[in-house]
Structures are given as structure tokens and as C-alpha cells.
Amino acid sequence: MEKVRIGIIGIGGMGTSHAKNIVAGKVPNAELTAVCDINAERLEWAKQSFGDRVQRFDQADAFFQSQAFDAVLVATTHYDHPGLAIQALNYGYHTLIEKPAGVYTKAVREMNEVAQQSDKVFAIMYNQRTNPVYQKLKDLIDSGELGDLKRSIWIITNWYRPQSYYDAGGWRATWSGEGGGVLLNQDPHQLDLWQWMYGMPKRVRAFMSFGKYHNIEVEDDVTAYVEYENGATGLFVTTTGEAPGTNRLEVSGDRGKVVIEDDKLTFWRLRVSEREFNREFKGGFGSPECWKCEIPTPGDNSQHIGIMNDWVNAILHGTKLIAPGVEGIKGLTISNAMHLSAWTDSWVDIPFDEDLFYEKLKERIDQSTFKKNVHNVTLDVSGTH
Known part of the structure; x- marks a missing residue:
């Protein structure tokens, strides 16, 4: 061939x-x-x-x-x-x-x-995943340059959409047509990158508003807190109702922190790890020596x-x-867990109860303003994002 x-x-x-x-x-x-x-x-x-x-x-x-x-x-x-x-x-x-x-x-x-x-x-x-900025952060994490991970915070609120965007497609922003809002349409990339670089959380607690800023039935404002097996925590904040918005990812480890914003990667690198400094420093007030490094991210963002x-x-x-393709389930797992947490007003462990999630989703599908059989693979194949 x-x-x-x-x-x-x-x-x-x-x-x-x-x-x-x-x-x-x-x-x-x-x-x-x-x-x-x-x-x-x-x-x-x-x-x-x-x-x-x-x-x-x-x-x-x-x-x-x-x-x-x-x-x-x-x-x-x-x-x-x-x-x-x-x-x-x-x-x-x-x-x-x-x-x-x-x-x-x-x-x-x-x-x-x-x-x-x-x-x-x-x-x-x-x-x-082709973006050299995120590839470099993954490299810094995988290589141990950041040390043991402590916290990640992603504020991704530059997804602003006016009402006319939602009005342009009858299936859009409906439970039966699209299956969700900002998490299903705009944020799959960020949720994938989050787990690709940082790993999968063990549990989630999410808070959502449905149709807070728009006349829609799905979520357009989300704040979610996650915890990881090693004790690290994460925060994910997203919306389509803020202008101007922010796209800022901060990842902290015991050897410093990395911030990605405006397509630039900045690494505040500790000369010794925070845990080592904490054990050995005897001077009362003090903190590890820190170097601010602008990390080059060469490569084609294709x-x-x-x-x-x-x-x-x-x-x-x-x-x-x-x-x-098989890795697509990972970001969706986080998204589904966030929805289930908001719907049940409780913590959700990962892996979660998939049958319960589908039951809760089906309730919303049945009440959706967009009526279509979502179980048939011969659905409308003219979708846009």
C-alpha cells in the first residue's frame, strides 16, 4: 500500500x-x-x-x-x-x-x-497531544524532574460561547443530542491531557451549573476537585460563560512547579526537594533555593x-x-465521574458505577428537549463541534 x-x-x-x-x-x-x-x-x-x-x-x-x-x-x-x-x-x-x-x-x-x-x-x-508545550510537561513529570506530584490546577475558562452558538444546532447542548455540555464538547482535550500527563485520579467531587449562563439543559459551569492514590490533589475549573477567559495549568511537585499559560512553559525548579529541605533545615523561617527557568518547547504543533x-x-x-483510540475512555471516565458526582451531590470513586451513570443519563435523555433515538448507530452523521 x-x-x-x-x-x-x-x-x-x-x-x-x-x-x-x-x-x-x-x-x-x-x-x-x-x-x-x-x-x-x-x-x-x-x-x-x-x-x-x-x-x-x-x-x-x-x-x-x-x-x-x-x-x-x-x-x-x-x-x-x-x-x-x-x-x-x-x-x-x-x-x-x-x-x-x-x-x-x-x-x-x-x-x-x-x-x-x-x-x-x-x-x-x-x-x-501534538502540542510541544504539553509534551514537555509530560516529559518533566515522567522523568521525575518535578519529583513526587502534589497538586494540579487547570483553569480553562476561555471557551466562551454566545447563545447563538447553541441555537445554531438543535442537537447541541442537549442530553439526547450531545450528551453533555462544556465537559463533552469543549474539554475532552484538556481532560485527556490532564490524565495523560498527571495520571488518573481515584475519586472526584464536582459542582456544576446547568444552563447557568445560557438557555441550555446541560452544564456550562464546572468546578471539580480530584484526589490521587499518592495523596496529590487536583482542581479543574471550566465554563463557556466567562469573557475574557483563562487557560492556565499549574502543576506542583516536591521539586518545584510548572505553569503553562499563553503557550509558554515556566519551571520554578527547587535546588533540593521540598521534602528534603523540610527534613533538614533548622533555621526556622526559610525555603528551598528556587530557580525560575523558561523551558524551551521546540517542535511542530501539528x-x-x-x-x-x-x-x-x-x-x-x-x-x-x-x-x-483505546485511551479515549480515560478522559471520558473523569468526565462521567464529574457528572455523576454533581447529579448525586456526593463523592464518586474511580472506577465508578457505570450502570448508575447510565441510569442518571437516561433520565435526562428522556426529559431532553432534543428527541432522537440515541441507541441507534444510524443517527445523524452530520455533527459539528
Whole structure:
């Protein structure tokens, strides 16, 4: 195989962007050969944009049966991701899914089981993993440069969205259409990065407001506190209702702290660890010697194109994925635990009761203003993010 033939299912906002990037040659070892969408206007756009060199399908089954491609990129509404990925893998296609991995972990766990039994390359569009700033912080943590971790605080409030954003799509910001709000739409990348760099928490206590700043039924303001096995703690604050917002991540360990803000990484490095200083210093008031270091983060922040090239290279050459699809369940686990904590007004341990989560979600789906059968994988495949 010299080039990977790609079919995209869902050519709304993200699917359209991916299609344009492939056709523009930004993924050199791939070619776009098919698209699928139930929206006739989107298929007409594909015809006008790509002509007959790209096949068009209006039904998922016909798309998968066509064998017009080697690999599938799933860029649909959230509930569809696990079911369509399972179909793609079962038909023998390499598969890349958009974020989030799904809405609830039970469905994503089933998807992962299918992927692990398959010999196909399965990836997820966690494009923030290509950012050299976060890669460097992960390196500092993994190498022990920060020492034993103590605390992380992520304030990610620069997701401002006006009411018109939500009004533009009937499925958006509804329990039955999207499955959640800021945590499911805007924050999957940050929740993934949080666990990718820092690890999974052992329990969560979250506080949420639903429709606090907008006329929506899902969460648009979240403050969550987490605890880790080693005693470290974390705080995650997010909203779509603040302007101007902040994107600031601070991670503290016993050898200093790192702050990422404005795409810059600053390391306040202790000459000796705080724990060692605490044991040995006898002078009363004092603190460890600290050096402020501006850490260079060279490299290409290739984002979506980087993930697609990474996936294609793994298909062609067997290289290791930067964002394996099976890891999508981790950030979603944190998100689901946050929702369950808010819904039950209590602490939630990880792993949590997936049946209870789905029961609580189903209650909200049944009361949702957007009525659609969310259990059928032939849902609307024209989702945008």
C-alpha cells in the first residue's frame, strides 16, 4: 500500500475540515476516496468540492459495504462514535474517531474490546497531544524532574460561547443530542491531557451549573476537585460563560512547579526537594533555593493534521500512535465521574458505577428537549463541534 484511502463519515464542521486537509495534500500518504452523510446539502457540497473522484454515500451501511477505502475517519455527533467505530473495525477498516470517544463509558468500553480484538490501527483525534508545550510537561513529570506530584490546577475558562452558538444546532447542548455540555464538547482535550500527563485520579467531587449562563439543559459551569492514590490533589475549573477567559495549568511537585499559560512553559525548579529541605533545615523561617527557568518547547504543533499523519504512518509502517483510540475512555471516565458526582451531590470513586451513570443519563435523555433515538448507530452523521 503506497497510500491509505480514507473515507470520512460525517462531513459537518470537523469532517469538512479533515476532508479539505486530505485533499489539499497535508496528509501526503493518504487520499480521500469517500464521504458519508445523511444531509443532502453536505453531499452536494462534497460533489461540488471534490467531483466524482470522491464517492458519496447517504447511508452508513452502504458506506461500510463499499470497500471504497482502507480506513475510516468518524466525525459525527458524540453518541455515534462508539457504534460507528465498531462497525468500521468489524468491516476491517483502520479507524480514527473524533473526540470525545463517546458519551458514556459503557459504550466506549465495548468499542475498546472490539478494537483490541482487531488487527487494525485505532486512533482518536486528541490533537492537543501534538502540542510541544504539553509534551514537555509530560516529559518533566515522567522523568521525575518535578519529583513526587502534589497538586494540579487547570483553569480553562476561555471557551466562551454566545447563545447563538447553541441555537445554531438543535442537537447541541442537549442530553439526547450531545450528551453533555462544556465537559463533552469543549474539554475532552484538556481532560485527556490532564490524565495523560498527571495520571488518573481515584475519586472526584464536582459542582456544576446547568444552563447557568445560557438557555441550555446541560452544564456550562464546572468546578471539580480530584484526589490521587499518592495523596496529590487536583482542581479543574471550566465554563463557556466567562469573557475574557483563562487557560492556565499549574502543576506542583516536591521539586518545584510548572505553569503553562499563553503557550509558554515556566519551571520554578527547587535546588533540593521540598521534602528534603523540610527534613533538614533548622533555621526556622526559610525555603528551598528556587530557580525560575523558561523551558524551551521546540517542535511542530501539528494538531489535527499531525494526528492524521500519525495514524496513516502507523497504518503504513507500524509506528506507535501518539493517541491510541483505546485511551479515549480515560478522559471520558473523569468526565462521567464529574457528572455523576454533581447529579448525586456526593463523592464518586474511580472506577465508578457505570450502570448508575447510565441510569442518571437516561433520565435526562428522556426529559431532553432534543428527541432522537440515541441507541441507534444510524443517527445523524452530520455533527459539528
